[in-house]
Amino acid sequence: MNNAKYQSMSTDLKKVVTDGFYALQQATFASPKRKSIKAYEDFVAGGGDLYVPTPDQKASFKKEASPVYDWFKANVKGGKEIFNALTKAVASAEKKASSAYKKDL
Incomplete structure (x- = not known):
């Protein structure tokens, strides 16, 4: 979606799009963290020492x-x-x- 399309939307639709992109951003940022946590857990479970x-x-x-x-x-x-x-x-x-x-x- 380009800015012209976004600007042509009603305030209610802009809110839906903005909220959706915010949720997508949070999920995108959280995914690597969740994978890292699992990797750390696996490392420690396998006998690794996390320092x-x-x-x-x-x-x-x-x-x-x-x-x-x-x-x-x-x-x-x-x-x-x-x-x-x-x-x-x-x-x-x-x-x-x-x-x-x-x-x-």
């Missing part, structure tokens, strides 16, 4: 990995710009996720 680092452990890893980041920035063409753009994008995504999480609580 999730604590925030302190993640911070420690980031600190210890800084020589790798420095090497990347110094040795890869455009490395500094790429690294900075990636770091900025991650910070922005974390901020958005945190904000959305706070709204849900």
Whole structure:
């Protein structure tokens, strides 16, 4: 459906379409998560050990990995710009996720 068709609809039909696309979006996003959960369960059931680092452990890893980041920035063409753009994008995504999480609580 294109925007012209959507705009030509009555408000009631627009609501139906909008609600339908919202439901489709939620189902689409939820499917990989459900599959991941099942995969994790199967992994653990098969004897695997699922490890999730604590925030302190993640911070420690980031600190210890800084020589790798420095090497990347110094040795890869455009490395500094790429690294900075990636770091900025991650910070922005974390901020958005945190904000959305706070709204849900």
